[in-house]
Amino acid sequence: MNVAVIGASQTKFGELWDKSLIDLLAESELAAIRDANIEPFQIDIIFTGNMCAGPLLGQLNLSSIASEILGLSVPSNSTEGSCASGALALRAGIMAIESGMANIVLVNGVEKMTDEATEQVTTALMGAASTEQELFCGATFPALNALIARAYMHKFNLTREQLAMVSVKNHYNGSLNPLAHLQRKISIDQVINAPMVAAPLTLLDCAPISDGAASLVLCNQKIAKQCNKEMVSIIGSGQASGPLSLHNRDTLYSLKTTTIAAQQAYKQAGIIPQDIHVAEIHNAFSILEIITLEDLGICEQGTAGKITEEGWTALDGKIPISPSGGLKANGHPVGATGVFQVVEIYNQLLGRCNNRQVKNAKIGLTHAMGGIGATIAVNIFKKN
Amino acid sequence: MNVAVIGASQTKFGELWDKSLIDLLAESELAAIRDANIEPFQIDIIFTGNMCAGPLLGQLNLSSIASEILGLSVPSNSTEGSCASGALALRAGIMAIESGMANIVLVNGVEKMTDEATEQVTTALMGAASTEQELFCGATFPALNALIARAYMHKFNLTREQLAMVSVKNHYNGSLNPLAHLQRKISIDQVINAPMVAAPLTLLDCAPISDGAASLVLCNQKIAKQCNKEMVSIIGSGQASGPLSLHNRDTLYSLKTTTIAAQQAYKQAGIIPQDIHVAEIHNAFSILEIITLEDLGICEQGTAGKITEEGWTALDGKIPISPSGGLKANGHPVGATGVFQVVEIYNQLLGRCNNRQVKNAKIGLTHAMGGIGATIAVNIFKKN
Numbered sequence: 001m002n003v004a005v006i007g008a009s010q011t012k013f014g015e016l017w018d019k020s021l022i023d024l025l026a027e028s029e030l031a032a033i034r035d036a037n038i039e040p041f042q043i044d045i046i047f048t049g050n051m052c053a054g055p056l057l058g059q060l061n062l063s064s065i066a067s068e069i070l071g072l073s074v075p076s077n078s079t080e081g082s083c084a085s086g087a088l089a090l091r092a093g094i095m096a097i098e099s100g101m102a103n104i105v106l107v108n109g110v111e112k113m114t115d116e117a118t119e120q121v122t123t124a125l126m127g128a129a130s131t132e133q134e135l136f137c138g139a140t141f142p143a144l145n146a147l148i149a150r151a152y153m154h155k156f157n158l159t160r161e162q163l164a165m166v167s168v169k170n171h172y173n174g175s176l177n178p179l180a181h182l183q184r185k186i187s188i189d190q191v192i193n194a195p196m197v198a199a200p201l202t203l204l205d206c207a208p209i210s211d212g213a214a215s216l217v218l219c220n221q222k223i224a225k226q227c228n229k230e231m232v233s234i235i236g237s238g239q240a241s242g243p244l245s246l247h248n249r250d251t252l253y254s255l256k257t258t259t260i261a262a263q264q265a266y267k268q269a270g271i272i273p274q275d276i277h278v279a280e281i282h283n284a285f286s287i288l289e290i291i292t293l294e295d296l297g298i299c300e301q302g303t304a305g306k307i308t309e310e311g312w313t314a315l316d317g318k319i320p321i322s323p324s325g326g327l328k329a330n331g332h333p334v335g336a337t338g339v340f341q342v343v344e345i346y347n348q349l350l351g352r353c354n355n356r357q358v359k360n361a362k363i364g365l366t367h368a369m370g371g372i373g374a375t376i377a378v379n380i381f382k383k384n
Numbered sequence: 385m386n387v388a389v390i391g392a393s394q395t396k397f398g399e400l401w402d403k404s405l406i407d408l409l410a411e412s413e414l415a416a417i418r419d420a421n422i423e424p425f426q427i428d429i430i431f432t433g434n435m436c437a438g439p440l441l442g443q444l445n446l447s448s449i450a451s452e453i454l455g456l457s458v459p460s461n462s463t464e465g466s467c468a469s470g471a472l473a474l475r476a477g478i479m480a481i482e483s484g485m486a487n488i489v490l491v492n493g494v495e496k497m498t499d500e501a502t503e504q505v506t507t508a509l510m511g512a513a514s515t516e517q518e519l520f521c522g523a524t525f526p527a528l529n530a531l532i533a534r535a536y537m538h539k540f541n542l543t544r545e546q547l548a549m550v551s552v553k554n555h556y557n558g559s560l561n562p563l564a565h566l567q568r569k570i571s572i573d574q575v576i577n578a579p580m581v582a583a584p585l586t587l588l589d590c591a592p593i594s595d596g597a598a599s600l601v602l603c604n605q606k607i608a609k610q611c612n613k614e615m616v617s618i619i620g621s622g623q624a625s626g627p628l629s630l631h632n633r634d635t636l637y638s639l640k641t642t643t644i645a646a647q648q649a650y651k652q653a654g655i656i657p658q659d660i661h662v663a664e665i666h667n668a669f670s671i672l673e674i675i676t677l678e679d680l681g682i683c684e685q686g687t688a689g690k691i692t693e694e695g696w697t698a699l700d701g702k703i704p705i706s707p708s709g710g711l712k713a714n715g716h717p718v719g720a721t722g723v724f725q726v727v728e729i730y731n732q733l734l735g736r737c738n739n740r741q742v743k744n745a746k747i748g749l750t751h752a753m754g755g756i757g758a759t760i761a762v763n764i765f766k767k768n
Contacts, residue, residue, distance in 0.1 A: 020516075046625075053511075054438035054464075058519065060511030061466040064758035067625035068632070073644055075623035076759070077472045078464040080438075082445040088461045092476060099482035127437075127444030132404075135442065239459035241430075241451035248452070260457055374448035375460070 001268070003097045004224045004231040005381065007036025007217035008343040013181040013331035016211040021053055021112035024213040025062070026069045028336075029108060032215035033070075036229070043217075044102035046076040047092045049085035049109040050335035055124040056116045066108055080335075082128030083284065085109065086214065087239075087338030087368030087377035093218045094237055103220045109339030110213040121209050125334070128371045130245035142206055142285065144246055144372055146198035149287035151252040153200065155302075158290065160200060162305035164191035166286040167204050167328055169314055169321075174329025176315075176356035181210045181331030191286075205286040210331030214339035216346070232349045235363075236271070236380035238264025244374045255373030258295035262367070265378040266297075269363075273297035276319060276380075277361040278348050280341035282369035283326045289313075292367055293321070296378075320358045323348060338368035338377065349383040385652070387481045388608045388615040389765070391420025391601035392727040397565040397715035400595040405437055405496035408597040409446070410453045412720075413492060416599035417454075420613070427601075428486035430460040431476045433469035433493040434719035439508040440500050450492055466512030467668065469493065470598065470722030471752030471761035477602045478621055487604045493723030494597040505593050509718070512755045514629035526590055526669070528630055528756055530582035533671035535636040537584065539686075542674065544584060546689035548575035550670040551588050551712055553698055553705075558713025560699075560740035565594045565715030575670075589670040594715030598723035600730070616733045619747075620655070620764035622648025628758045639757030642679035646751070649762040650681075653747075657681035660703060660764075661745040662732050664725035666753035667710045673697075676751055677705070680762075704742045707732060722752035722761065733767040 009031030011024055019027075025048070033040055048066045053059045063076040079088040086109025093105040113121050126135040129144060152158055168188055174180040186204055194202035224231045240260035243249055250256070266272060273296055281296070283289035293304040298319055299312075307313065313321035324330040324344040327337060345364035347353050361383075368377045393415030395408055403411075409432070417424055432450045437443045447460040463472040470493025477489040497505050510519040513528060536542055552572055558564040570588055578586035608615045624644035627633055634640070650656060657680055665680070667673035677688040682703055683696075691697065697705040708714040708728040711721060729748035731737050745767075752761045 022516075050464075051444060052438070054436070054508075055442060055444075057515065058439060058507065058511050059515045060435060060439075060464060061513075061628060061755050061758055063465045063472070064625045064628050064755060068627050068758075073624045073626060073641065075475070075761075076465075076625045077476065080434075080444060080462040080464055081447045081460075088447070091459070092461065092479070095476070095479040095483040095485055097483075098485060099479040101479055101482060123442065124438075127442050129445075131441065131443045132406075240457045241448045241460045242457060243452050244445060244448050257457065371445050371448055374445055374452075377459075 001234055002221050003094050003234045004219050004221045005216055005346050006219045006224050006229045006231045007032045008346040009035055010179050010214040010340050010343045011212050012179050013210045013212035013333060015114045021057060021059060021110060022065060024112060024211060025066060025108060025110045028213035028215040029069055029106060032217050036217035038104065038217060040070040040072060042104050043072060043074060043106045044104055045074055045096045046106045047089040048078050049089035049338055050078055050111060051080060051082050051085045052111060052113060052124045052334060055127060057112060081375040082370035083334045084338050084368040084370030084375045084377055085335040090342060090379065091237060091239055091377055094234060097218055097220050103223050105218040107216040107218060107339060108213065109336035111333035111335040112211050113209045113333060114211050133245040142198040142201055145285040145287055146201045148252045149200055152287060155253055158305040160192055161188050162309050163286050164188045165308050166289045167191045170283060170326045170328040173315060173323050173356055174325025177325050177330055180325045180329050181208050182329045201285060207284040207327040207332035210333040212331060212333035212336050214336045214343050216339060216342055230350065231384050232346050232381045233384055234379060235382045236265035236269030238262060239377045241375055242373055244371055255291060255295050257373045257376040258292055261376040261378040262296050265380050269380040275363055276365045277363050278320050278323060278358045279365040280322050280324060280344050281367040283322055283328055284332055296367060315356060315358060323356045323358055341366040341368060345381050349381060385618055386605050387478050387618045388603050388605045389600055389730050390603045390608050390613045390615045391416045392730040393419055394563050394598040394724045394727045395596050396563050397594045397596035397717060399498045405441060405443060405494060406449060408496060408595060409450060409492060409494045412597035412599040413453055413490060416601050420601035422601060424454040424456060426488050427456060427458060427490045428488050429458055429480045430490045431473040432462045433473035433722060434462055434495060435464060435466050435469045436495055436497060436508045436718060439511060441496060465759040466754035467718045468722050468752040468754030468759045468761055469719040474726060474763065475621060475623055475761055478618060481602055481604050487607050489602040491600040491602060491723060493720035495717035495719040496595050497593045497717060498595050517629040526582040526585055529669040529671055530585045532636045533584055536671060539637055542689040544576055545572050546693050547670050548572045549692050550673045551575045554667060554710045554712040557699060557707050557740055558709025561709050561714055564709045564713050565592050566713045585669060591668040591711040591716035594717040596715055596717035596720050598720045598727050600723060600726055614734060615768055616730050616765050617768055618763060619766045620649035620653030622646060623761045625759055626757055628755055639675060639679050641757045641760040642676055645760040645762040646680050649764050653764040659747055660749045661747050662704050662707060662742045663749040664706050664708060664728050665751040667706055667712055668716055680751060699740060699742060707740045707742055725750040725752060729765050733765060
């Protein structure tokens with residue numbers, strides 16, 4: 001592929017009462033442009049991932065806001081694939097460059113969630129699942145993920161402690177990330193004894209509701225090389241779609257779409273899962289990290305709890321997972337999530353992550369999920 | 385460009401009480417696939433334009449619904465640019481083919497608006513404008529367009545009768561379109577004396593609130609030729625973004641974004657406005673057709689009322705505008721609108737429009753608008 005990342009930014013994530021959706025988008029866009037050392041007028045096309053601004057804020061047409069912030073009249077488009085919206089903006093950006101219709105593309109993800117009550121946010125998030133088959137029956141996202149957790153724990157003897165270790169690891173990473181929503185370490189006991197959300201998942205198995213934005217500057221690789229830009233190449237990209245509601249699935253133990261998208265990306269990149277040095281994966285609920293490790297081919301089905309317990313996924317482990325703290329601790333401003341994952345991998349590959357820097361990271365992977373595996377995008381990055 | 389349309393469909397538009405969002409999307413997808421004479425498994429990527437399913441129905445992630453309907457696991461993405469959402473799906477489809485990442489692309493636009501009360505729909509539609517600077521001040525879309533109409537009428541001596549003739553012409557065309565939402569002819573007197581919505585715009589100056597879906601099958605042109613498909617080539621495509629709220633504009637008499645996008649498209653197509661034989665333009669309010677005729681370069685500024693009065697834009701005129709009935713009479717299911725416009729031009733260029741067929745139409749144009757010119761896409765089509 002012909003596409004490189006030449007700049008990246010993430011705003012502080014959290015409950016940002018003093019910042020609006022537009023404030024966050026503007027801050028993120030300008031920081032990425034600065035990081036790429038380009039001028040706004042060099043941007044040919046903008047893509048912005050967002051999920052909830054329509055249902056929560058009543059604000060649509062973010063595409064035109066994204067260009068107006070920069071004083072540009074260039075084509076601008078918004079993408080939506082629920083929690084994978086930001087990753088779909090990245091995919092659109094890749095296509096724009098590969099098509100020759102753009103040389104430099106700005107990719108954003110943004111979400112402002114804390115202006116509404118949690119109940120309304122929970123309902124809005126169910127837009128990522130089937131309203132007719134799940135929301136109207138009273139299901140919430142934690143409840144649907146709890147079903148999966150129960151089924152998986154029963155089938156593969158995953159222990160409650162192993163599941164909790166996912167959150168403990170992600171919170172540890174978040175404690176090293178000054179932009180993370182949650183920057184405190186937690187213990188296995190704290191996870192298990194936290195308030196129950198949907199058994200077996202407690203509050204500390206679930207990602208927080210976050211505000212935040214993230215941006216990337218993509219560039220045609222040949223042009224980036226001519227300009228002598230520090231860059232990270234996108235060497236593989238895959239995307240797959242699957243059934244929206246859980247009852248239409250063949251299995252609850254695995255999300256087939258992750259495997260399909262990953263295989264496309266591995267094939268294009270010419271690598272195997274064991275070649276990955278660092279990954280940011282969709283861990284909105286602890287159980288999703290367990291299942292995703294297996295679906296990505298990082299370990300055999302049924303063994304993700306064991307490798308988590310053995311420390312493979314820790315910062316100094318065999319394959320560090322979500323060094324940013326992931327959705328659990330860095331936060332989950334849903335439309336921004338698919339973009340912040342790339343920001344983290346970009347920074348990791350360039351060695352800019354200070355205390356949470358993964359050693360010798362040369363190939364990184366991002367895994368974004370919309371719905372519970374209904375939309376999956378996997379991208380692979382390599383340091384030039 | 386390398387992209388052709390090889391199949392197209394539009395559902396019946398209207399207040400479709402017996403059909404859900406998913407029903408409409410499924411009907412439209414399957415009809416376009418039949419029209420293209422392909423099998424679903426031949427589709428590489430899907431793009432779906434939608435604006436209001438989030439705020440009105442709580443259903444997001446339409447991308448995965450669009451693929452699930454067809455039993456596919458291919459990449460699927462939703463695009464949003466308010467009333468231009470469908471046109472942005474088309475633009476994304478063009479990029480996917482031009483990038484080589486897809487040979488056959490399914491493009492959808494869908495909207496289900498009549499499940500909610502009109503007041504809620506009016507509020508949801510204001511998501512296309514600035515919530516902070518316009519909605520919160522009490523503005524509605526008819527009110528914003530009325531401001532423009534007043535300013536334009538004062539500046540260029542457009543008469544109330546000339547403005548009404550836009551709706552009379554569009555309703556006449558709609559009366560010949562069996563899929564149109566509104567299929568009855570109206571008179572100038574009826575327009576002027578209809579209930580006032582926002583002076584000077586009456587009910588008959590405004591597009592209806594419609595349910596509906598439309599789909600296109602795009603194909604790499606070389607492959608389409610090899611398969612001996614009947615097709616229409618996309619020969620030019622332009623897109624521009626502008627300020628969201630009216631108070632940030634240089635002028636109310638013109639939408640500069642239309643001119644920027646059109647010039648890109650004309651240049652790529654190697655034509656001038658006078659080469660266009662038929663066009664579908666964004667006429668959600670009568671005044672927008674007047675202004676757009678000028679911004680597209682079809683006539684000089686200040687003369688669109690006169691050429692409308694002289695019958696240029698009628699079915700048998702110099703440049704028939706919105707033979708489908710346009711947004712005013714065919715209807716305005718907002719996410720579907722940018723796609724139905726292409727469906728009509730495709731059918732016109734292939735001579736499939738029966739009573740409303742434009743004679744000798746070989747080059748056609750579509751003009752889609754999100755917000756009041758905040759997002760504009762112009763595409764040009766040619767019969768092969």
